[in-house]
Each structure stands twice: as C-alpha cells, then as structure tokens.
Amino acid sequence: MSSKVLLNSKEIEIILHRLACQLIENHNDFSNTVLIGLQPRGAYLAKRIKDILTNEYHIKDLKLGLLDITFYRDDFRRRDSPIDASSTKIDFLIEDKNVVLIDDVLFSGRSIRSGLSAINDFGRPKLVELLVLIDRRFSRHLPIQPNYRGRQVDAINQEKVKVCWKETHKKDVVYLEHN
Amino acid sequence: MKQLSVDHLLGIKYLNKNDIDLIFETADHFKEVINRPIKKVPSLRDITIANLFFENSTRTKLSFELAEKRLSADIINFSASQSSVKKGETLIDTVNNILSMKVDIVVMRHPNVGAGVFLSKHVNAKIINAGDGTHEHPTQALLDSYSIREKLGSVKGKKIVIVGDILHSRVALSNIFALQLQGAEVKVCGPTTLIPKYITSLGVTVETNLKKALDWCDVANVLRVQHERMDVKYFPSTREYTQLFGINQQVLDSLDKNIVIMHPGPINRGVEITSDVADSNNSIILNQVENGVAVRMAVIYLLAQQIKR
Numbered sequence: 001m002s003s004k005v006l007l008n009s010k011e012i013e014i015i016l017h018r019l020a021c022q023l024i025e026n027h028n029d030f031s032n033t034v035l036i037g038l039q040p041r042g043a044y045l046a047k048r049i050k051d052i053l054t055n056e057y058h059i060k061d062l063k064l065g066l067l068d069i070t071f072y073r074d075d076f077r078r079r080d081s082p083i084d085a086s087s088t089k090i091d092f093l094i095e096d097k098n099v100v101l102i103d104d105v106l107f108s109g110r111s112i113r114s115g116l117s118a119i120n121d122f123g124r125p126k127l128v129e130l131l132v133l134i135d136r137r138f139s140r141h142l143p144i145q146p147n148y149r150g151r152q153v154d155a156i157n158q159e160k161v162k163v164c165w166k167e168t169h170k171k172d173v174v175y176l177e178h179n
Numbered sequence: 180m181k182q183l184s185v186d187h188l189l190g191i192k193y194l195n196k197n198d199i200d201l202i203f204e205t206a207d208h209f210k211e212v213i214n215r216p217i218k219k220v221p222s223l224r225d226i227t228i229a230n231l232f233f234e235n236s237t238r239t240k241l242s243f244e245l246a247e248k249r250l251s252a253d254i255i256n257f258s259a260s261q262s263s264v265k266k267g268e269t270l271i272d273t274v275n276n277i278l279s280m281k282v283d284i285v286v287m288r289h290p291n292v293g294a295g296v297f298l299s300k301h302v303n304a305k306i307i308n309a310g311d312g313t314h315e316h317p318t319q320a321l322l323d324s325y326s327i328r329e330k331l332g333s334v335k336g337k338k339i340v341i342v343g344d345i346l347h348s349r350v351a352l353s354n355i356f357a358l359q360l361q362g363a364e365v366k367v368c369g370p371t372t373l374i375p376k377y378i379t380s381l382g383v384t385v386e387t388n389l390k391k392a393l394d395w396c397d398v399a400n401v402l403r404v405q406h407e408r409m410d411v412k413y414f415p416s417t418r419e420y421t422q423l424f425g426i427n428q429q430v431l432d433s434l435d436k437n438i439v440i441m442h443p444g445p446i447n448r449g450v451e452i453t454s455d456v457a458d459s460n461n462s463i464i465l466n467q468v469e470n471g472v473a474v475r476m477a478v479i480y481l482l483a484q485q486i487k488r
Contacts, residue, residue, distance in 0.1 A: 068208065070208075071208070071212070071220035071221070071222045071250075071480075072220060072221060072222075076222050076483075076484070077483065077484060077485075077486055077487060077488070078488075081182075082181070082182055082484045084181060085204075085205065085208045087207070087208065087211065088208070088211055088212075093216070117221065118220075120217070121215055121216065121217035121219070121220075122215060122216060122217070123216060
C-alpha cells in the first residue's frame, strides 16, 4: 500500500481558518446557527472549527452538537462487519435553526443522507448546510454537494482518503492511500 | 467490530461477558434515542417481528412492542387466549404459520420451560425468549443489571440479594446468571419452601433472615410470590409471609446504610414490599421499566444485525 500526503498540518490549519471565515460570512454572530459534527470523525473537525470561531473570531455561545448516524445508515445488515455506534450529544433543539453539518470526507454522500435523516429527529431545521474537509469528486452515489469544502480531490475507487487528527494520531495530516 | 456470540437470545446462560457489555453499550445509545423529541430510529424498517405471548404479560409485552416500534420494525402480536392454540394447534405449527408471513424475529413468552430453545431448533427466525415458564427471562435480567450499573456505576463486586419466591421465578435464575457473569455476589432470601434445594450449586448463598440479608447487600431485588404457579401451599399465610419477608421502611431504617430497591413487577403492594418503599428514593423500579425499552432495543438491534437477505 502506498500513500502520499494530501494536506500537511500547516495546510490544514490554513484551510480550517478559511472555512471558519466562510462560515462567518454567512452566519454572522451564529445567534441562530448550530454546528453538528458527524460522529466519529466529523466530531474532531467540528470541535476545531468551533475552537477557531470561539477563540480567534470571538463568537460567543456557539452551540456544537455531535450526531451519531449508525442507526440511520442504509447499509445496516448489508456490511460484512457491523459498525460500532458512537454517542450522540445534542443538548439543544434544532427547530428553526440554521444547521451546519460537518464531516471530514465527503465520498458517496450516504453518510450525509443518514445525517440529514437523523437531524430531523431533533426538530425541523430552517436550513442545513454541509461543511467537509475533503470533497472526493466523481464518487457520489447521491445528489449531495458541500456548501463549504476544504480541498477537492480526484481519487479513484481503490484509493482511500485518510484524515488524521492530532487528538488521535499526534499530528494533523491527510493522506491519499492506494491499495 | 462487535457482534453477539449467539444467534438467539434464549437465556443468559448462553451469553458471555462480552455479549452483556455489548448489549449495555448499545442500550446506552438507545437510551439517548428514547429521550429525544422524536424517539425513533429507522434501523429495522425492513424487519418484521412477531410477539407471541402464550402467557399473560403486561409490561414485558408493552416494553418489547415499544422497543420494536422505536426501531421502526413492523410487528404482529399474538396472544394464546385469542388463537388457534385453543383449538389444539401445536407450537411449531403455530409459529411456522406465522413465519410463512415472512417474519424475521420471534419474541416468545411460553409457560413451558425450554420452549425458546425448542423453537430455535425448528424454525428459521431469530428467537428472543421473553420468559419460558420458571426457567429464564433474559431481557429482565439484562435490564436489572443495566439499572444497577446505571445507579451504582458497575455491577462488579456488588452484593445483590434476591428476595422472595425464588422457586417459581425465571427472573431470579436469569439474574443469578447475569450478575455472576459480571462479577457480582448473589444471595437469595425467602422461605425455605420457596428456595430450590440445589440453588447453592449455582454459587449463590442462601439466607432465610431478611434483616441479615439486607444488612449484607448493596441492592435488594424483590420478587412477587407467584401464586398462579403454586399447586400446594408453600407458607401458612400471606400475612405471615409479609411479616417475615416483606420489605418496609422500618426494616430499611434499621440498616446502617442505604440500599437500592428493585422489583421486576408486577408489585403486590403491602405483600413483598410496602408502598412507601416502592415509591421511595431508594427504589429504581420505574428506572427499570425505562431501561427495559433501551435494553430490548439493543437486543433486537444486535440480533437483527445478523439477518442477511
């Protein structure tokens, strides 16, 4: 298996700041906007974005929720091995809120589809947007596109985009792996 | 990725510790789900479940039904009193007829010991035992342990006394298996006539003095006297039973600690437990009922995971 670095930690840092600025352009003071990170890996990205918005752009009372989509997936019982569920932590209502769904990689779009179903169980959002760090082009199974993307990547099906966060892998880096 | 080591939930004795841990971890997620504004997930949209109750049940049946609905499964209900069983149909015929309607999971309560095991060998569906005679009631034991874990942090090392009619109780047997698997110490307490002769071979101790048993324990799981399963008199009178084995506030006040009170229901208030104890802060009886839905969702979800189309 070979792998090459798609984004190093400096590039990720720049991209996260740019994504935060793009969010501010559309959501101002975030008074009616909440961030929802898709568990498990979107949660790290969502927490980073929240930290940047709070600490560097002084957005106050920004709400962040973590959403697990295991029970909403369309491949339940179709996978060789079952997926372990993660916890959902959303301690606010989403009714009439602007929601920014956050995930690390957008590939087939099926996780996002599950996320859209799951989010409705917490209320009817006014608007849902999608933010991803990596957008894999030409691989979508559903008509889903991000509103905010960190980097667009053309990758063939045998390739895998692996996002590592310093919280779990000691450094921020995105690899493109080829089997 | 984790999955259950068994194909059916027939009894706790067929499970291992990892299975119980997996069921509890999954139940934690479902407990969060059933406290949401919309308490439903679509996981089991294409699964059909038959609830076959050959014996009366209120809370177990409702709890299973709710758990199935919360998972979006289609359900059909059957109770023996309104069925062809009364006309002489055999268990296998009844179930096979129901399975012809493309049922994936059967939840069954039956008065005969081993009915679930028997069925699992003859029909092509996942079987969940919702109580088979005086044998096992695995989901009740799971929700009891889950409630202890929730209240006290863990089951391991805890001292649990099961008080009451041990002889006729499937809840007692399943609880003994489940608690021991998780490293708890178990004692049973009740009239000698209502304690099975060889119960100590399961590794539990026996105490016939309620006060001593309560002094020893962290948790008391109180069972009802099952008059409907008694063909002879096992104790002189209900009044005498209550005096010796009924849990009341005075007994609890005489202890030098607070203990957790559990009851699988239905409660005979004033017999095995008084109302003030059942409704006190020490009681987790209603938590058991809530946890029952989450634990049953977990069991159904994990078994459904194994069904391949």
